[in-house]
Amino acid sequence: MTKQRLYVYSRRLLIIAAVVLIYVWAILGLPVIEIKETSMEVMGSIFSGLLQPDLDYIYDPAGEDLLRGLLDTLAIAFLGTVIAGFLCIPFSFMASSNIVKTRAIVGTNKFILSFIRVFPDIVLALLFIKAVGPGAFAGVLALGIGAVGMLGKLISESIEGVDLSAREALIATGGNPIKTFMFAIVPEVLPNFFSFIMYRLEVNVRAATVLGVIGAGGIGTPLIFALSVRDWERVGIILLGIIVMVTVIDIISGKIRARLT
Amino acid sequence: MIELQGVSKTYPDGTVGLNNINLTIDSGEFVVIVGLSGAGKSTLLRSMNRLIDITEGDILVNGASITKAKGQSLYDIRRNIGMIFQNFNLVRRSSVLRNVLSGRVGYHSTLRMIFGLFPKADKQLALEALKRVHIEDKAYNRADQLSGGQQQRVSIARALAQEAEIILADEPVASLDPVTTTHVMDDLKRINQDLGITMVVNLHSIELARTYATRIIGLDAGEVVFDGSPQDATDDVFAHIYQRRQMTEERVQSAT
Incomplete structure (x- = not known):
């Protein structure tokens, strides 16, 4: 009895000691935190920019303005989501073990989906900028390909969780595989499918605002320019624009998704 | 036979x-x-x-x-050959009428069925089948809103709409x-x-x-x-x- 207790206590002590050591080692490894002298000044400027935004930038008939930038961003996110929505369909069905009975095919497709998920959107965008040149098209491709991994995984998992007993009934009525698929499987899967697409649209709108920073089109490009020339009023209006756009899209998409399921 | x-x-x-x-x-x-x-x-x-x-x-x-x-x-x-199952095997998210109509898929071309286009006569037939099992008033409800007994009647109506001999x-x-x-x-x-x-x-x-x-x-x-x-x-x-x-x-x- 006492021996057992001694063992438990010593094990606990060892674990605590190990955790403490790891923490000490991690903290010692940190570089000395240096706060730039100008940092407070910059923070202050950004806040004052937010409070006194450059309202003239919202709409400028002559050319580049906030509304056009935001519209670009939305278009990139929307188009990317549509492309991903189509591309993920074959993958998500072939990665569902209750639709495809061949284990090798299911495994291969699950692997492809995981492999696509490995690349962050920014990395994909950098690759596509090299491939098709800077601009909105690179952004669309990055989001279109990047979202396939996540959408495919979520959708195939929801397909695997769906009740497919109606499939047997459709086979019994004399339906061929295509008819069976259209009547027994599609109606059960469709609401989840659109729900995930809407969710990915929310994610893509956020991602698209960042893509411009590396030159893949959208509102990020004027933002990084304004930051580099310390035009704080313009930074302020762009940030406000992004906040409003993302919030509105989230609310709309949330409402639609609530109705779908 | x-x-x-x-x-x-x-x-x-x-x-x-x-x-x-x-x-x-x-x-x-x-x-x-x-x-x-x-x-x-x-x-x-x-x-x-x-x-x-x-x-x-x-x-x-x-x-x-x-x-x-x-x-x-x-x-x-x-x-x-119509078939009725212990667990009804209905498409839960589809309407009752559409479930009954699915008994008709064998009569139409695949292309037509991809778009879900049933002739008017089929719809009439489906409603009559529902009438025969006394749940025609549920035709436009979603299948999963029905009780077990009602769902089984829908599946009987589906077999009837199929116009099977067995x-x-x-x-x-x-x-x-x-x-x-x-x-x-x-x-x-x-x-x-x-x-x-x-x-x-x-x-x-x-x-x-x-x-x-x-x-x-x-x-x-x-x-x-x-x-x-x-x-x-x-x-x-x-x-x-x-x-x-x-x-x-x-x-x-x-x-x-």
Whole structure:
């Protein structure tokens, strides 16, 4: 009895000691935190920019303005989501073990989906900028390909969780595989499918605002320019624009998704 | 008419589902297959429309071999056989009407069905089928909003809309309460008598079988152990059959 207790206590002590050591080692490894002298000044400027935004930038008939930038961003996110929505369909069905009975095919497709998920959107965008040149098209491709991994995984998992007993009934009525698929499987899967697409649209709108920073089109490009020339009023209006756009899209998409399921 | 000639089914793991079954089911009969769980009732029923492939023998539906049928000819034979399941097997998210209409898919081209375009006559037929089982007022509800008994009626309507000559029912009342059970069995009996549709129904209750059947087939361990009229299917006969089964099981247990 006492021996057992001694063992438990010593094990606990060892674990605590190990955790403490790891923490000490991690903290010692940190570089000395240096706060730039100008940092407070910059923070202050950004806040004052937010409070006194450059309202003239919202709409400028002559050319580049906030509304056009935001519209670009939305278009990139929307188009990317549509492309991903189509591309993920074959993958998500072939990665569902209750639709495809061949284990090798299911495994291969699950692997492809995981492999696509490995690349962050920014990395994909950098690759596509090299491939098709800077601009909105690179952004669309990055989001279109990047979202396939996540959408495919979520959708195939929801397909695997769906009740497919109606499939047997459709086979019994004399339906061929295509008819069976259209009547027994599609109606059960469709609401989840659109729900995930809407969710990915929310994610893509956020991602698209960042893509411009590396030159893949959208509102990020004027933002990084304004930051580099310390035009704080313009930074302020762009940030406000992004906040409003993302919030509105989230609310709309949330409402639609609530109705779908 | 369904003819089973020397039908055997051995599952890949070696389990014998059916063992040399010879049966002829005539048009207009109300056949009830009874037996304990695992006796092979479901396997027998599912082999008749080839939801399960048999390993030996042949099954003829109206003279055509479903065992040898391929592609379109298999779909055509199946179109003539409606099926009702224990768990209803409805498309839960679709409307009742659409579920009933899905019984019609065998009559139309694949392209038409991809777009879900049913002719007006089909819709009329589906509504009439729903009327026959007294739930036409639920036509536009979602299937999963209905109670178990109502869902089973939808699946009967689906089989009716299919305009099949034969209806197979695999434990149609096993997940229903006693009152709903009577309703559903009455519906099946009425359809059998009014429309002359051949019924082959799996049940585990011999009492129900005696009330509704014109012919009872007793199944045990994949073999036909009784085939006769409801009057002959007395409790004594079945007690004897099930006792035999118990004795075999005990013998197997003591041997291992």
